[in-house]
Amino acid sequence: MLKMLLRTLANAMAPPWPCVLVVASGILAADTPHSKNSALQHLTKKLLRKYHKEVRPVHDWTEATTVYLDLFVHAVLDVVWDDEFLSWNSSMFDEIREISLPLRAIWAPDIIINEFVDIERSPDLPYVYVNSSGTIRNSKPIQVVSACDLETYAFPFDIQNCSLTFHSILHTVEDVDLAFLRSREDIKQDKKAFLNDSEWELLSVSSTYSILHNSAGDFAQIRFDVVIRRRPLVYVVSLLIPSIFLMLVDLGSFYLPLNCRARIVFKTSVLVGYTVFRVNMSNEVPRSSGSTPLIGVFFTVCMAFLVLSLSKSILVVRFLHDERHSGRERPLLCLHGDAKADRPGMDPRAQRDGVTGPSTLQSSAHGEPAVTTAEQLILVSADADAAVQCPAAAAPEPGPRRKQHSLLKRLRKAKEEAPPTEKPEVVEKPEVVEKPGVVETHPRGMTVLPEMVGSMVGVYKGKTFNQVEIKPEMIGHYPGEFSITYKPVKRGRASATRSLRFIRLK
Structure with a gap:
């Protein structure tokens, strides 16, 4: 009986509690504000819920x-x-x-x-x-x-x-x-x-x-x-300035002698260097089928000038070589004593006529008749592959030079210091004649003068000195012509790059 009473009381009091809970939850929900993220999420869902990206976004399709x-x-x-x-x-x-x-x-x-x-x-x-x-x-x-x-x-x-x-x-x-x-x-x-x-x-x-x-x-x-x-700065530094420098170097080669073989070698090196420069820098110039860049024309003209300069030097050397070997002209390597040959402004024919004829000198020291200096010389190159016959040197110029003055002074002193020789009336036994002392000299291109006859000259050959006795037939020649030498013969310009050795033949 008591249990039934309690169950009835509980059923009578049950409905109010759910109502209280619902009201409480509603109050809590009303007091809790919406977060920003939920609003952003709600907005994104609302915009894309019925959105079709395949359709152009206009309400009136006739509007653009x-x-x-x-x-x-x-x-x-x-x-x-x-x-x-x-x-x-x-x-x-x-x-x-x-x-x-x-x-x-x-x-x-x-x-x-x-x-x-x-x-x-x-x-x-x-x-x-x-x-x-x-x-x-x-x-x-x-x-x-x-x-x-x-x-x-x-x-x-x-x-x-x-x-x-x-x-x-x-x-x-x-x-x-x-x-x-x-x-x-x-x-x-x-x-x-x-x-x-x-x-x-x-x-x-x-x-x-x-x-x-x-x-x-x-x-x-x-x-x-x-x-x-x-x-343009990077291209000026890498393209234009090196090209201009190479052209200036080629212009500097014109100061070299015309008949110098080193000139051709120098110009060839410049041309090869310019070609390598152009090949390496070819990718720096843009390619266009419409028009050719002006800098490409500049490079082509520069290379054309280098080729013409090299061709001109080759033709000049060839012309000089043929001119010196034609007619009575002496070979290019044999212009030892022609001091006028290198003078500018002189007619080549006059030079040729002045040096090719046999020169006759009167020895004032010994009173001997004129000596013909047309003996033959054989020039033997360092490779021993070229032998050229040419006439001897021309007559010495009037007035010795400063180095020759010094050599003459030493030769006189050597003669004075030599003991006098007396010849007996009856010579039973040949006596040894005392000769002057040897005077060493480095210049080999000085002309032998009459007062040098009888002297002993030590001619420098590049390593040591060769003893040469000056005789009357040597007048008008050079001491180096009578001694083997290992030094370049600078009188013949074309041989400036070779070491020549020459021996006089009787």
């Missing part, structure tokens, strides 16, 4: 969607358009005025660049910004590899104009129209933000709007003309 383009020359492209399906009242969503949405989840205009010649290498940014009015901004860095009509005639002082043309692939101007996001004056000021430490310098950026008419319809397009100028 305007896409605003803006190009920052420091490689940032802004694309802005209005999406009528992605607008909301910010007061209903905790004053959220801008959110980011994935680009693949919404409609985006099909804008391309006509001048693209390579795959776009810009980083893929998967999100765009959408504000409460439905305006979408897609800002992304781009790296454009475009085709430009290069004018390389004035390289490296050239100015280039590269164009970037934007338009839609499928949508005509009735569906998608293009417009400028900024004014043209603002776009021209982008050169302040351009990368001025690169190879190019930005001069100006101009923009134009036009309608492209073709069979598929009318398409809106915007073209940006970027005018840039190349910085």
